Amino acid sequence: MGKRESVGVALLGAGTVGAGVAQTLADRADALARYGGRPLRLVGVLVRDTAKPRAGLQQDVRLTSDPTALPAADDVDIVIEAMGGEQPALSCIQSALRAGKHVVTANKLVMALHGPELIALAAERGVTLAFEASVGGGIPTIGPLVRDLAGNRITAVNAVINGTTNYMLTRMAREAASYEDALAEAQRNGYAEPDPTDDVDGKDAAYKLAILSTLAFRCTVREPDVYREGIRGLDAADFEYARELGYVIKLLATSRLRDGAVQARVHPAFLPERHPLAKVDGVYNAVELEGDLVGWTMLQGPGAGASPTTSAIVGDVLAIVRASATGSALSGYPDVRERVSILPVTDLETKYYLRLRAYDKPGVMAQITGVLGEMGVSLASIIQKEVPEDAGTPAEVVIITHKARESAVQEAVRKLEALAVVYGAPKLVRIEDGSA
Amino acid sequence: MGKRESVGVALLGAGTVGAGVAQTLADRADALARYGGRPLRLVGVLVRDTAKPRAGLQQDVRLTSDPTALPAADDVDIVIEAMGGEQPALSCIQSALRAGKHVVTANKLVMALHGPELIALAAERGVTLAFEASVGGGIPTIGPLVRDLAGNRITAVNAVINGTTNYMLTRMAREAASYEDALAEAQRNGYAEPDPTDDVDGKDAAYKLAILSTLAFRCTVREPDVYREGIRGLDAADFEYARELGYVIKLLATSRLRDGAVQARVHPAFLPERHPLAKVDGVYNAVELEGDLVGWTMLQGPGAGASPTTSAIVGDVLAIVRASATGSALSGYPDVRERVSILPVTDLETKYYLRLRAYDKPGVMAQITGVLGEMGVSLASIIQKEVPEDAGTPAEVVIITHKARESAVQEAVRKLEALAVVYGAPKLVRIEDGSA
Numbered sequence: 022m023g024k025r026e027s028v029g030v031a032l033l034g035a036g037t038v039g040a041g042v043a044q045t046l047a048d049r050a051d052a053l054a055r056y057g058g059r060p061l062r063l064v065g066v067l068v069r070d071t072a073k074p075r076a077g078l079q080q081d082v083r084l085t086s087d088p089t090a091l092p093a094a095d096d097v098d099i100v101i102e103a104m105g106g107e108q109p110a111l112s113c114i115q116s117a118l119r120a121g122k123h124v125v126t127a128n129k130l131v132m133a134l135h136g137p138e139l140i141a142l143a144a145e146r147g148v149t150l151a152f153e154a155s156v157g158g159g160i161p162t163i164g165p166l167v168r169d170l171a172g173n174r175i176t177a178v179n180a181v182i183n184g185t186t187n188y189m190l191t192r193m194a195r196e197a198a199s200y201e202d203a204l205a206e207a208q209r210n211g212y213a214e215p216d217p218t219d220d221v222d223g224k225d226a227a228y229k230l231a232i233l234s235t236l237a238f239r240c241t242v243r244e245p246d247v248y249r250e251g252i253r254g255l256d257a258a259d260f261e262y263a264r265e266l267g268y269v270i271k272l273l274a275t276s277r278l279r280d281g282a283v284q285a286r287v288h289p290a291f292l293p294e295r296h297p298l299a300k301v302d303g304v305y306n307a308v309e310l311e312g313d314l315v316g317w318t319m320l321q322g323p324g325a326g327a328s329p330t331t332s333a334i335v336g337d338v339l340a341i342v343r344a345s346a347t348g349s350a351l352s353g354y355p356d357v358r359e360r361v362s363i364l365p366v367t368d369l370e371t372k373y374y375l376r377l378r379a380y381d382k383p384g385v386m387a388q389i390t391g392v393l394g395e396m397g398v399s400l401a402s403i404i405q406k407e408v409p410e411d412a413g414t415p416a417e418v419v420i421i422t423h424k425a426r427e428s429a430v431q432e433a434v435r436k437l438e439a440l441a442v443v444y445g446a447p448k449l450v451r452i453e454d455g456s457a
Numbered sequence: 458m459g460k461r462e463s464v465g466v467a468l469l470g471a472g473t474v475g476a477g478v479a480q481t482l483a484d485r486a487d488a489l490a491r492y493g494g495r496p497l498r499l500v501g502v503l504v505r506d507t508a509k510p511r512a513g514l515q516q517d518v519r520l521t522s523d524p525t526a527l528p529a530a531d532d533v534d535i536v537i538e539a540m541g542g543e544q545p546a547l548s549c550i551q552s553a554l555r556a557g558k559h560v561v562t563a564n565k566l567v568m569a570l571h572g573p574e575l576i577a578l579a580a581e582r583g584v585t586l587a588f589e590a591s592v593g594g595g596i597p598t599i600g601p602l603v604r605d606l607a608g609n610r611i612t613a614v615n616a617v618i619n620g621t622t623n624y625m626l627t628r629m630a631r632e633a634a635s636y637e638d639a640l641a642e643a644q645r646n647g648y649a650e651p652d653p654t655d656d657v658d659g660k661d662a663a664y665k666l667a668i669l670s671t672l673a674f675r676c677t678v679r680e681p682d683v684y685r686e687g688i689r690g691l692d693a694a695d696f697e698y699a700r701e702l703g704y705v706i707k708l709l710a711t712s713r714l715r716d717g718a719v720q721a722r723v724h725p726a727f728l729p730e731r732h733p734l735a736k737v738d739g740v741y742n743a744v745e746l747e748g749d750l751v752g753w754t755m756l757q758g759p760g761a762g763a764s765p766t767t768s769a770i771v772g773d774v775l776a777i778v779r780a781s782a783t784g785s786a787l788s789g790y791p792d793v794r795e796r797v798s799i800l801p802v803t804d805l806e807t808k809y810y811l812r813l814r815a816y817d818k819p820g821v822m823a824q825i826t827g828v829l830g831e832m833g834v835s836l837a838s839i840i841q842k843e844v845p846e847d848a849g850t851p852a853e854v855v856i857i858t859h860k861a862r863e864s865a866v867q868e869a870v871r872k873l874e875a876l877a878v879v880y881g882a883p884k885l886v887r888i889e890d891g892s893a
Contacts, residue, residue, distance in 0.1 A: 045608065045750065056607055056675075056791055153605055159751035161597065161605035168604075169589055169597035171492055172481065172771025239492075297757070300736055314481065314768035315595035315758060321733070322754030332750035335608025344780070355492055 025098070027060040028342050031091035031122075033067040033113055034104035035075065038127055038154075041327035042101060042334050047077055053335070057342035065091045067104070067113075092117035098345075099338055102126040111135060118142045118150060123345070125337040127154035127330055133228035133244040136235055137358045144356065149344070151337035156229045157182060159329025160322035162308050164336075166236050167354050173312025175237040179275045179453075182229045184304035184324040185213045185220035186252050186272040190289075191302045194260045194269065200253065212304055222251035223272060223287040230274040233308065234285050236354065238278045240361040242285055247276075248366040250288035254448060259376060262404070262419050263291055266374075269299035273453060284364040291374050291452040367428035372401070372454065375422065375430075377437060377447035378415035385442045389418065392440070396433040398425040415444040421452070461534070463496040464778050467527035467558075469503040469549055470540035471511065474563055474590075477763035478537060478770050483513055489771070493778035501527045503540070503549075528553035534781075535774055538562040547571060554578045554586060559781070561773040563590035563766055569664035569680040572671055573794045580792065585780070587773035592665045593618060595765025596758035598744050600772075602672050603790050609748025611673040615711045615889075618665045620740035620760040621649045621656035622688050622708040626725075627738045630696045630705065636689065648740055658687035659708060659723040666710040669744065670721050672790065674714045676797040678721055683712075684802040686724035690884060695812060698840070698855050699727055702810075705735035709889060720800040727810050727888040803864035808837070808890065811858065811866075813873060813883035814851035821878045825854065828876070832869040834861040851880040857888070 030046065032039055046053065046063050054060040065083035066075070067090070075084065085091060088109040092100050093116055100117040102124060104110045111131050117124050118139065126132065132139070132155045143150035153163045157180075166175070181187055188210075189203035198206070204221070207213035219225045227247040234242035252272055263270050268291035276285035292299040297319050301307040306324025311317055323329040379385050386405070393400060404419040422430065434447050466482065468475055482489065482499050490496040501519035502511070503526070511520065521527060524545040528536050529552055536553040538560060540546045547567050553560050554575065562568065568575070568591045579586035589599045593616075602611070617623055624646075625639035634642070640657070643649035655661045663683040670678040688708055699706050704727035712721035728735040733755050737743040742760025747753055759765040815821050822841070829836060840855040858866065870883050 049608075049610075052610070053608070159606075160754055161601035161756070164600055164605040165597035165756075168776050169600040169772045170595075170768060171775045172485075172489070172768055174485075174488070312768065314764050314771070316762075316765060318596055318756070318758030320597070320601075320754070320756055323752050326752075328750050329752060332606060332608050332748065335750070336605045339607045340604050 027062040028057070029064045029096045029098045030061050030338070031065045031067070031094065031097040031100045032063060033088070033091065033100060033102045033110070035066050035068045036103065036105070037327040038330045038334070039066070039103040041331040042103060044077060045331050045335055047079070053339065057339050059342060061338065061342070064096050065094065067091055088113050089116065092122065093120035097122055099123045099125060099341060101334060101338065102128055103334070104128070105130070107131060107134065114139060114150070115142065118146055118148060121146055121148055123149045123151070123341045125151045125154070125334055125341070127152070127334060129155040129225070129228040129232060133231040136232060137241045140354045141356060141358055149341050151341060152232070153337050154330045154333035156232050157306050157308060157320070158323050158325045159332040160306060160308065160320050160324065162233065162320055163236060165320060166233065166310065170310060170312055170315055170318070173314045175278070175310060175312045177275070177277045177311040178230065178233050178237050179273065179298060179309040180230065180233065180307065181271050181298050181301045182274045182306050182308065182324060183220055183223070183226040183272055184306060185217065186226070187301065187306070188212045188304045189221075190252065190270055190272065193255070193257065194264070197257050197260065199257060200255060221253055223249045226272060226274045226287045230276055230285055230287055234276040234283060235357045237276070237310065238283055238361065239355050239357055240283070240359045241357055242276070242283055242361065242363070246283070246285055246363045248286035248288070252289050255289055258417065259448065259450065262374070262376065266291070266421065267294050268292060268452070269294055269296070270450070271298055271301075273298070275453070282362040282364045284366070284368065286366055286369075289450050291450055293454050296455065367431065369427040369451070370424055371427070372424055372452035373422045373430050374450040374452055375420040375434070375447055377418050378444040379418050380442050380444065381416045382442060388440055388442060389437060392436045393420070393422070393433050396429045396436070398429055398433050399423045463498040464493070465500045465532045465534045466497050466774070467501045467503070467530065467533040467536045468499060469524070469527065469536060469538045469546070471502050471504045472539065472541070473763040474766045474770070475502070475539040477767040478539060480513060481767050481771055483515070489775065493775050495778060497774065497778070500532050501530065503527055524549050525552065528558065529556035533558055535559045535561060535777060537770060537774065538564055539770070540564070541566070543567060543570065550575060550586070551578065554582055554584060557582055557584055559585045559587070559777045561587045561590070561770055561777070563588070563770060565591040565661070565664040565668060569667040572668060573677045576790045577792060577794055585777050587777060588668070589773050590766045590769035592668050593742050593744060593756070594759050594761045595768040596742060596744065596756050596760065598669065598756050599672060601756060602669065602746065606746060606748055606751055606754070609750045611714070611746055611748045613711070613713045613747040614666065614669050614673050615709065615734060615745040616666065616669065616743065617707050617734050617737045618710045618742050618744065618760060619656055619659070619662040619708055620742060621653065622662070623737065623742070624648045624740045625657075626688065626706055626708065629691070629693065630700070633693050633696065635693060636691060657689055659685045662708060662710045662723045666712055666721055666723055670712040670719060671793045673712070673746065674719055674797065675791050675793055676719070676795045677793055678712070678719055678797065678799070682719070682721055682799045684722035684724070688725050691725055694853065695884065695886065698810070698812065702727070702857065703730050704728060704888070705730055705732070706886070707734055707737075709734070711889070718798040718800045720802070720804065722802055722805075725886050727886055729890050732891065803867065805863040805887070806860055807863070808860055808888035809858045809866050810886040810888055811856040811870070811883055813854050814880040815854050816878050816880065817852045818878060824876055824878060825873060828872045829856070829858070829869050832865045832872070834865055834869050835859045
C-alpha cells in the first residue's frame with residue numbers, strides 16, 4: 022500500500038451504509054485525497070445483485086456478488102465491510118486480514134463475538150482492523166477509548182447505546198405511549214426494524230457493550246457475558262411512577278471492572294433525572310467512561326443512521342491512509358485476548374423498584390413486607406394507590422428498596438409471586454443512582 | 458526512537474500538571490509499558506529550583522533549570538511541555554521538534570498563537586506534535602476532531618470550555634450569587650487564579666476556540682481572530698430574567714465556517730434550557746461539533762485539573778510510542794497554515810437580550826422602541842418591572858429582539874445610551890437558540 026499512487030478500496034455491501042460510503046468517497050474525493058495524502062479509489066463493490074443499476078459509481082468499479090472476489094484482490098488496500106450479520110462478513114474480514122489488507126468494519130455482531138481474535142490476527146499480519154462504526158454510529162467512542170484515554174485505568178462504562186429503544190422509551194415517557202404504540206411509531210419512522218427483537222430485547226446494546234468493555238478493560242468480554250433484559254415488560258404505569266419519584270427509565274448498558282472481575286449488563290434502569298444519561302433522548306446515544314485519571318467523560322451523538330455511520334467509517338479509512346503513508350499500520354488496539362472472570366448479575370448491589378398488584382385485604386402489606394424483610398431487603402418507600410373499596414380488583418403497590426443484593430431481591434420476588442394475595446408477576450427494575 | 462529498548466521522556470515543568478505526569482509515569486510503569494510496547498523512562502525534568510527535593514523521582518532522573526538542556530538531549534525521544542506561558546515554552550518546543558523529538562504539550566497559549574507553524578515544523582521533521590491536553594483537559598476533543606470525524610466537513614464548534622467561568626455562572630444562576638461572591642468562592646476552591654483576568658475576560662476560552670477552529674476548519678484561526686467578551690458585566694438580574702424567559706447564561710465559545718469564511722466568538726449567551734450546553738454545569742466543559750456526516754456530536758467532561766490533563770498527556774505519549782513502534786510518526790494533523798477570512802461580529806444575525814434602566818416618564822417606551830424600530834430591530838417582547846410611583850429611581854426594562862443584525866443592534870444600543878431617559882449603559886447579551 023505504501024507504493025501505489027492511490028489507495029484501492031473495496032466495499033463489501035451496498036445497503037444504506039455501503040451506498041452512503043460510496044457516495045461520500047465520490048462526492049468529496051478531492052478533500053479526502055488532500056487529507057489522506059493520496060486519492061482513494063473505489064475498485065470494487067460486493068453486491069447482492071450485479072445487474073441492478075448503481076447510480077454514481079465510476080465505470081471501472083467492479084461489481085461482484087462473490088464474497089471471496091474482493092477481500093484478497095491485488096488492487097485492494099483497504100476493505101470496508103458494511104454487510105452486517107455474522108457470515109459471510111466474518112470470513113471476508115478474515116480473508117482480507119490474512120491477505121494483508123486493512124479492514125474497516127461497522128459490524129457490531131462480528132466484533133462482539135470475534136473481536137479479540139480478529140484484532141490479534143490484524144496485529145499478526147501488520148495491518149489495521151478498525152471498527153469505530155460498530156459502536157455508537159458517528160459518535161467517537163472507540164478512538165477516545167483506545168487512544169485519548171489510554172493512560173487511564175477505565176473502571177466503568179455506562180451507556181445509552183440503542184437508538185430504537187431510546188426513541189421508544191422517550192415516547193413512552195413523554196406521551197404516555199404504550200409499548201406497542203411506541204414500537205409501531207418507531208417502525209413507521211424507520212427507527213425500528215420490521216423484526217425489532219435484537220433492539221427491544223437488548224441484544225444490539227449487549228453487542229456494543231461487549232465491544233466497549235473489551236477495549237475499556239483490555240480483556241475479552243463477549244456478548245454472552247453480558248446479562249440482558251429488554252424493554253418489553255415496561256408499561257405506562259412504570260413511567261408514571263418513575264416521574265413521580267424523580268427518575269427517567271432508560272435501557273442502560275453498563276459494565277464495571279472491580280477486583281479483576283467484570284460485570285456487564287443491559288437492562289431497563291431508573292436513572293435520577295439529573296443523571297447525564299437521563300437527558301439523552303430520542304435516537305441519540307451516549308457513552309460515559311469512568312477512568313482513574315480523567316474521572317468522568319461522556320461522548321454523545323447520533324447512534325445510528327447511514328450518514329453518521331459513514332462518518333465513522335471514513336474517519337477510520339483516513340486514519341489508516343495517513344498512518345500507512347509512513348509505511349506502517351495504524352497504531353491499533355491492544356491485545357485483548359486475555360479472559361476475565363465475569364460476575365453474575367446476582368452479585369449486583371443496588372436499589373430496586375418493584376411494582377406488583379395485590380388484593381387489598383387486611384394483612385396484605387404485612388405479608389409483602391414480611392417477605393422482603395425475611396430476605397434482608399430493606400424498604401425505602403412504599404406507594405399504594407387507592408382503589409374503590411368494592412372493586413375486587415387488585416391494588417397497585419410500588420416499593421423502592423434501599424441498596425440490596427440482587428440474589429436476595431430475586432428470591433424475594435419469587436416468594437412474592439407465590440403469595441396468594443399477589444396477582445400476577447411483580448415487575449422489577451434496577452435503580453442506578455450513582456451511589457454505588 | 459525505533460531502536461532503543463525504552464522510550465526516553467523529558468518533562469518540562471514540575472508544577473501540578475508536571476508532577477501529576479511524573480507520578481503517573483512512575484505509578485503505572487508496567488501498564489504503560491505493556492500498552493506502548495516499550496517502557497517509558499523519565500530521563501530529565503526541567504524545574505525552577507533544582508535544590509528542592511522531589512518525591513517519587515528515580516535517582517537517575519536529571520533535574521535541570523536550564524530550558525535548553527533537555528529538548529535536544531540524545532537520550533530524549535519525547536518532550537512533554539507542561540510549563541505553560543509563551544516563553545520559554547515556545548522555544549523549547551521548537552528546539553525539540555528541530556532536534557527530531559516528538560513533543561506533547563498542554564500549552565493552549567502557544568498552540569493558539571503558533572499552532573499552525575509548529576504543526577508544519579513537526580511534519581517537516583517527521584515527528585509528532587500532540588496537544589490533546591491544550592483543550593478541554595481530559596475530554597477527548599482534538600483526537601475525535603482530527604481523526605474520528607476527519608471525513609466530515611465540520612461547519613460549527615460550540616463549546617463551554619472555561620471551567621472557572623462556568624463554575625461562577627452556575628453559582629450565580631443557582632444561588633443568585635453576585636459576580637464578586639462567585640469569583641471569591643471560585644478562588645477559595647482553587648477554580649480561579651488569584652488574577653482571574655484570562656478566565657473571566659474570555660481569553661482562555663478564546664485560546665481554546667482558536668485551536669479547535671483551526672483543526673475543525675483546517676485553516677489558521679488565531680486567538681486575536683476570536684471576538685471576545687467576558688462575564689464581568691453580568692449581574693443577578695440577568696440570571697433572574699434568563700430563568701423567567703427559559704434560558705441559561707453560559708460563556709459560549711462558538712465558531713462557524715460559512716462560504717469559506719470563519720466567525721469565531723467568545724461571549725456570554727442566553728441558551729434555551731433544553732440546549733445540550735445549558736446542562737453543562739460547574740467546572741465541567743463540553744464541546745459540540747457539527748459536521749455534515751455526523752450531524753451533531755458532543756464531548757463532555759472535566760475541563761481542567763492536574764489529573765484529567767495528565768490523562769490527555771499520557772494518552773498522547775502512548776499514541777506516539779505505539780505509532781513509532783513501526784518507525785513512523787503518529788498520523789498527525791493536517792496542514793492548517795492556510796489563512797481564512799474572518800467575519801467580524803457585526804455580521805452576526807441572532808436574537809438579543811437587552812436590559813436597560815429608564816426613568817418612567819410618559820413616552821419613554823415610545824422613545825426606546827422608536828430607536829430600535831429606526832434601526833430595523835424588531836421586538837419579540839418587552840418586560841418592564843413595576844416601580845413605586847414616587848421612587849424617582851429608573852425602572853428596569855428588558856427587551857428580547859427577533860433575529861437582527863449585530864451592527865444594527867450595536868448602533869441601537871449606542872443611541873439608547875444617548876437618550877436622556879435612559880440611565881447608564883444598556884446590557885446586551887446574545888441569544889443562541891439554534892434557530893440560525
